[in-house]
Structure formats: C-alpha cells, structure tokens
Amino acid sequence: MPEGHTVHRHARQQRKELVGHALATDVVQDRFAASAARLDGQVLTDVEAWGKHLFQTWEGGDVVHVHLGLYGKWRRQPAPPPPMRGAVRLRLVGPTRAWDLAGATACELLGPDETDAIVARLGPDPLRPEADPQRFLDRVARSRAPIGTLLLDQTAVAGIGNLYRAEILFLQGIHPERPARDLRPQEREGLWVETVHQLRLGLRRGKIVTRRAAEVDVTPSRLPRSEAHYVYHRDTCRVCGGPIRRTELAARRIDLCPRCQPRRPRRDHTPPVPPEP
C-alpha cells in the first residue's frame, strides 16, 4: 500500500536495474497483452515518479503509466524469474532482475501528450527537486475545504496518502477539520516542511516511521510498526496519552488527538513534538 515515497523508490531502483537495457516482457492478464508484445525487446530509457504515478519511457516514445492504487504491487524478482504468480499485469525482465506488476489500478500505454496531461493535473511533489511549495501554500490559503481533505487531494500536493496525512497533521498539531484557509501562514509552511521531511525519510528508509528519531533507542528503520506512529491506528496518543478520535474525511478514516490537535488553537499553540533538526 504505497504512498509517494514507495513509488519514488521503485523508480530509483528500476532506473538502476532496468534502464538502458532491452527488456523482455510478459503478461498473464490479457488486458495488457498487446501493449506488452509491442514493448518486448525495446530499450527502457527512463523511469520517473510523480506523486503516486510512475512513468516508464521506452525507446520508441511509448510511456507506460502505472498507478498502484490501494493494493497494487511491484514484485522484484531474480533473473531469470520464477513462473508468474497471480494476475500479473506486466513483467519486465532485465539482465539481473525482473519486475512483476500485480493488482495495479492503472497500467496503460500512453503517448507523451497523455503523460503531460496527467502530470499537469498533479500538485507539487515534495520529493521532486523542482517542486514549487508556493502552489501548495496558495491552495491552502484559499481553500474552504478541511485541511485533512486537501492533503489527500493530489492536485494540491502529490504523494501524501492516508497514513502520512494523519501523522503530518499530528506532528504539526493541526486539527484535520480546520478549514484550510484559516491556517496561519506559519502553519501552512510547517505542513509543507514536515511533508518534505517525512517523505524524504520514507524514501530513504523504505518504510513509514514518523516518530522523531530522538524519541527512540533503535535505528528508526528497525522500529516495529506498532512503535512507528503517533496517532495512526492507535487508541491513545503517543505524546499525551489521551484517547485518539477516529473520524472520516475525504471518504477515508483519519485518527487524531483532540488535545494535541485543538480545533481552535491558542495563539501560543506549539506542535506536540519538537521539529527534527
């Protein structure tokens, strides 16, 4: 179940293992059979991530667009790979590794124009160096939607999912139901900075650990999942011990600590945990 950091990881690793090589393709699902046959033997020239979208560019100019959705998976296999398991949408076989795609919401062959159209619909991706924070900040400053809704809106910011949404709002001490435009400038900026920070950590570690490193004894990437978060899927707040409230926002469940994330923050309200240096 991927958020933006996972997709960027896939892009990075596929660049290393597949780009520059003529790949053999295979499929189980008929849906993609014709496209796969067309790519078979072509050189993969680039792989890029944009939010939760992955784009593979091929020598002929074709672009494979992949969106994993809720339970799509890339399975990294040895080469030569074992027999395909389950409804594999696309198998790419490189010299040292093969990659199997299963369960994805989107796996389609696009031209450059269609690719541009998808990217144009996305907000800034905090993991991309050219990301423009101002686009996000302006959107927050103007929107009447709850901030918790906006963080999942991929046209506002691309790459945040349900887990990061809950944890980033907690880390900044912001109640998810506050109207976005009511946030103070400092709070808007805090959200962006926290998002960049968290997604970068997720990319580096290959898993979501939102707890501040200073709080834990072990290396964060070794932290068991039950210790990795402040509010997400918890009964009590990791910081104040108070009960976690579950509600729904943008058709997704969200957990929050009413005490650490007040609906009406005092003027001197400070986030529940200090920022990471």
Added chain:
DNA sequence: CGATTATGATTAA
C-alpha cells in the same frame, strides 16, 4: 483456513 482490513482513486448512480 476463511474473514477482514488496508498507506488509492476512478467511475457509475
């Protein structure tokens, strides 16, 4: 071993 749940998003109603 079956039921449940999930880090997503589009489409139809």
Added chain:
DNA sequence: TAATCCTAATCGC
C-alpha cells in the same frame, strides 16, 4: 455514496 480493481498481512477459529 457505493462499487470496483483483486494483493497480502493479520486475526480469530
């Protein structure tokens, strides 16, 4: 708002 895509971890029996 609900159905859909259809993987895999987790949990109860």
